[in-house]
Structures are given as C-alpha cells and as structure tokens.
Amino acid sequence: MTPAPLAARLAIPSGPLFFPVTAYGPDGQVDPGTFRAHVRRGVEAGAAAVFACCGTGEFHALTPEEFQTCVAAAVEETAGRVPVVAGTGYGTALAVRYARLAAEAGADGLLAMPPYLVAAGQEGLLRHYREVAAATDLPVIVYQRDNAVFTPETAVALARTDGIVGFKDGLGDLDLMQRIVSAVRAEAPGDFLYFNGLPTAEQTQLAYRGLGITLYSSAVFCFAPEIAVAFHRALRTGDDTTAHRLLDGFYRPLVELRAQGRGYAVSLVKAGVRLRGLDVGEVRPPLHEPGEDHVKQLAALIERGEALLQEGE
Numbered sequence: 001m002t003p004a005p006l007a008a009r010l011a012i013p014s015g016p017l018f019f020p021v022t023a024y025g026p027d028g029q030v031d032p033g034t035f036r037a038h039v040r041r042g043v044e045a046g047a048a049a050v051f052a053c054c055g056t057g058e059f060h061a062l063t064p065e066e067f068q069t070c071v072a073a074a075v076e077e078t079a080g081r082v083p084v085v086a087g088t089g090y091g092t093a094l095a096v097r098y099a100r101l102a103a104e105a106g107a108d109g110l111l112a113m114p115p116y117l118v119a120a121g122q123e124g125l126l127r128h129y130r131e132v133a134a135a136t137d138l139p140v141i142v143y144q145r146d147n148a149v150f151t152p153e154t155a156v157a158l159a160r161t162d163g164i165v166g167f168k169d170g171l172g173d174l175d176l177m178q179r180i181v182s183a184v185r186a187e188a189p190g191d192f193l194y195f196n197g198l199p200t201a202e203q204t205q206l207a208y209r210g211l212g213i214t215l216y217s218s219a220v221f222c223f224a225p226e227i228a229v230a231f232h233r234a235l236r237t238g239d240d241t242t243a244h245r246l247l248d249g250f251y252r253p254l255v256e257l258r259a260q261g262r263g264y265a266v267s268l269v270k271a272g273v274r275l276r277g278l279d280v281g282e283v284r285p286p287l288h289e290p291g292e293d294h295v296k297q298l299a300a301l302i303e304r305g306e307a308l309l310q311e312g313e
Contacts, residue, residue, distance in 0.1 A: 006109045006139045007165045007191050009083050013048030016218035016228045017195075019056040021270045022070055024281030030066045032073045034280055038222075038273065039077045045225035047082060050074050054087035054111050056219050056266055061284040068101040075106035085141065089113035092128050096135040103136040110140045111168065114148035122154045133163035143197060145170030152176075152183035159188040166193030169213075172204065178211055199265040200258060202231050202251050206243065209235065219265065220254070223272030227305040250305035257297055263287040264294075271295050275302065 010017075020042060023034035039050055052074040053059050053067050062070070071086045078084055086102035088095045088110050099110055112132050120128070125148060133140045140163055144150055149171060150158070158164050167184075169177055177194075184192055196208040196216035205216050214235070221228035227250060234242035258264045267283045268290050274280060275298065282289050290298070 006083055006085075007193055010049060010166070010193055010215065011191065013215065013232075015046035015048045016221045016225075016232045017049050017051060017215065018042040018047035018221050019051045019054050019217055019219060020074070021222055021266070021273055021280050022053065022057045022062065022066075023278075024284070026281070028281070028284070030062070030069060031281065032069055034278065035070055036073050036077045038278055038280060039074050041278070042221065042225065043078055043081055045221070046229050047221065047225075049083045049085060050078055051085045051087070051111055051217070052107070054085075055113070056217075056222065056269055057087065058266060058284060058287070059087040059089060059113065061287075064097065064101055067098060068105050071102050071105035071107050083108035085109040085111050087111050087113055088132065090116045091118075092131050095128070095132045099132055099135045099138065099140075103138050107138060109165070110136075110138050111143055112140050113143045114146050117147070119147050122151055125150065126154055126157055129158060129164065130161050133161055137163075139163060139165040141166035141168050141193065141195065143168045143170060145197065149176075150180070152179045155180040156183050156187045159184045159190070159192045165191075166195060168195035168197040168217075169208075170197035170199075172198050174207060174211065177208075177213070181211055181213070200251060200255050202228070203247065203255050205235060206240075206247075219269045220251075222269050223276050224302050224305055226309060227302075230309055245308055245311070246305065249308045250301060253304075254298075254301055257294060257301065260294055261288075261290055264290055268294070268298060272298055272302065275299050 020038050023031040025031040052071050074084045084107050086107040088098040129142050194213040196213055198204050201216035218228045231246050267287050271290050
C-alpha cells in the first residue's frame with residue numbers, strides 16, 4: 001500500500017482506532033489464535049484500523065519473531081477490511097529491522113515510537129525517523145512522547161520527508177501541538193495526519209478536537225467497544241451531551257483508576273479484555289497485573305458505562 005491510500009483511509013475514520021493487546025497463553029508464549037480472535041472482534045465491532053504490536057500491544061516485550069507473527073496474524077485476520085499499522089522502535093538499526101519485518105508481514109504502515117532511552121537533539125531525531133521512513137515503502141506515523149519531543153521546525157521537516165504521513169502526540173502539550181499544526185499547515189501544506197495518543201485519549205479528545213485533531217487512540221475499544229464506538233459517534237456528530245455523559249460517568253473515573261498503578265495504561269486494559277471473556281493472558285514484566293480490588297472497580301465501571309449507553313437511548 002502506498003502512503004496516499006493509507007492516509008486517505010485514516011483521514012476520516014468510520015470508527016475508533018483499535019490498539020489490540022497481545023495475547024499470551026498459559027505458558028507465557030504468544031498465542032496467535034487468541035490474538036486473531038481479539039483482532040476479529042475489534043474489526044467486527046467497528047474498528048477503522050488495527051494498530052498491532054504498539055504500546056498497548058506490549059511492543060517492548062516482544063521478540064522480533066513474535067512481533068512478525070502477530071503483525072502477520074493481524075493482516076490475515078483483517079483481510080484488507082481495515083488497514084494494519086505496526087509498531088516499530090528502539091535504536092535506528094532495530095527500528096529499521098522491525099519496519100522491514102512489518103513490511104514482510106504485510107502491514108500497511110508503521111507507528112514509529114521513541115528511540116530507546118537516549119535524550120537526543122532535534123537533528124539526531126530527524127535523522128532517526130528519516131532512516132526509518134527510507135527503510136521500507138510503508139508510510140510512517142511519528143509518535144511524540146517521553147524522550148522524542150519535537151519543535152515545530154522539526155515537525156515541518158518530518159512532514160516534508162517522503163514516507164512520513166502523520167504525527168501522533170502522546171505528550172499533551174496543547175500549546176506545542178497548536179504551534180506544530182500551524183507551522184506544518186503554513187510551511188508543508190498537504191494531507192498530514194495528526195493523532196491524539198495520550199492514554200485514554202477520549203478524556204482529552206474534546207480539547208484536541210479544538211485544534212482540528214480528530215484521530216485518536218482508543219484503548220477502551222479493546223474491552224468495551226460499544227462504549228468507545230458510542231463516544232466516537234458522539235464526537236463525529238457533535239453530540240456533546242452524550243460525550244459529556246460518558247466522560248463524567250465512565251472515562252473520568254477510568255482515568256482516575258488508571259492512575260492508581262504504574263503501567264495500568266496497558267495492564268488494566270488487558271484485565272478489561274479478560275473481564276469481557278477473552279483470555280489474553282497477563283502482561284509480561286516489567287509490567288505487573290492490577291490488584292484484585294482495582295479489577296473489581298474496572299468491572300463496575302464497565303457496567304456503569306453500559307448503563308450510561310442505555311440512558312441515552
């Protein structure tokens with residue numbers, strides 16, 4: 001798939017962007033069958049795209065072989081119905097390797113996560129992402145967070161780079177994002193995509209919508225797709241009453257629960273998938289499982305979210 005079609009398919013999504021968890025069996029090894037079932041459920045529930053082996057999918061915990069197995073499984077399961085974007089990261093050499101593995105597995109694009117650990121300057125970051133983009137024909141979305149934070153000038157340079165089609169923000173600095181969007185619009189006009197990539201992005205999406213950023217990650221879609229779809233529909237149609245009801249009664253309490261444990265942006269999501277009847281296993285270390293009481297609170301929140309959907313009918 002060339003960059004233009006992927007960008008066109010993602011530009012106005014028909015549903016939430018799905019970031020599936022990676023399934024492990026009782027022996028702790030990747031379970032492709034359960035992973036495929038998870039992907040299949042997401043596509044059938046209305047996902048507009050599958051972002052496989054990214055942050056929620058524990059990219060950091062996967063071997064290259066496991067990564068390629070999961071990406072290939074997602075590609076086979078979606079069967080072209082929606083695009084599959086695969087994660088890549090670490091240092092430049094490994095990021096290039098993962099990019100090529102994703103291309104071999106049939107992925108439609110890449111989400112390039114921050115380089116491992118180093119606090120690099122803008123020149124080094126730009127070189128890193130340009131090398132990743134040049135490694136394959138896959139379109140690349142650059143993920144801003146942690147040690148990969150960009151100036152508007154660097155964002156313009158990224159937008160001008162062949163193969164880089166989008167920018168995902170996991171930092172949450174709205175002033176910086178406004179300046180990035182403005183600079184790219186003025187100096188590199190085109191169909192550059194922007195994503196809200198904060199954990200539980202629905203919580204901040206009304207603010208991002210004010211910047212013109214309509215695309216966002218939805219970890220909630222992994223375990224409560226009906227709630228995520230209803231919220232996405234409310235945003236798309238301007239139904240702020242429904243959006244506020246779900247924010248006040250479901251998303252805000254979920255964010256507060258997520259803040260109770262480090263790594264809960266992944267492990268709590270995985271617990272939610274298990275609560276909904278699909279045994280995707282536990283998270284791999286260094287992440288840890290949420291406490292029993294927190295899982296019970298999550299179950300109650302899911303029930304509350306479903307009740308809120310009934311209230312709106």
